[in-house]
Amino acid sequence: MVYKKPNTLTKKLSSFFGWLAARGFGPRRMVRLEHKGRVSGGMRSTAVVWTEHDGQRYLVAPRGETQWVRNVRADGGRAVLRRGGTAETVRLEEIPVEGRAAIIKQYVGENKLVKGQFGLDPDDSIEQYKEIAANHPAFLIHAQ
Numbered sequence: 001m002v003y004k005k006p007n008t009l010t011k012k013l014s015s016f017f018g019w020l021a022a023r024g025f026g027p028r029r030m031v032r033l034e035h036k037g038r039v040s041g042g043m044r045s046t047a048v049v050w051t052e053h054d055g056q057r058y059l060v061a062p063r064g065e066t067q068w069v070r071n072v073r074a075d076g077g078r079a080v081l082r083r084g085g086t087a088e089t090v091r092l093e094e095i096p097v098e099g100r101a102a103i104i105k106q107y108v109g110e111n112k113l114v115k116g117q118f119g120l121d122p123d124d125s126i127e128q129y130k131e132i133a134a135n136h137p138a139f140l141i142h143a144q
Helices: 008-022 067-074 101-110 112-118 126-135
Strands: 030-036 043-053 056-060 078-083 086-094 138-143
Touching (some): 008 030, 030 067, 043 101, 056 101, 101 138
Antiparallel strands (some): 030 043, 043 056, 078 086, 086 138
């Protein structure tokens, strides 16, 4: 399991971008992911960007086994995606490792600023993405 712990700047930027997304600003696929903390039970949030692959929406964790990934798993996939005045209650279904490569490749192609977290370029082969898939959880978004 890989977890790239965020530094202070990354935490502050995530908080800021989550605040922006919750108010409807920023890229249209950027949302604030709200989820229950697995230890505290309190609400937690982070900015995320969803990707669309084969007509379905997905979340990908660029930094690996992040806190939001662990919290969502612990709470049975329950979460809220907030954008502007809209709060969408969702269930996040984790994709098995063998099904992640194409989703991650799509995500990297759409979000070039985070490609450094993956060590790959959008035009790298699907085989290269298969090699890193275990390090980057991906979740199918089910609307509730």
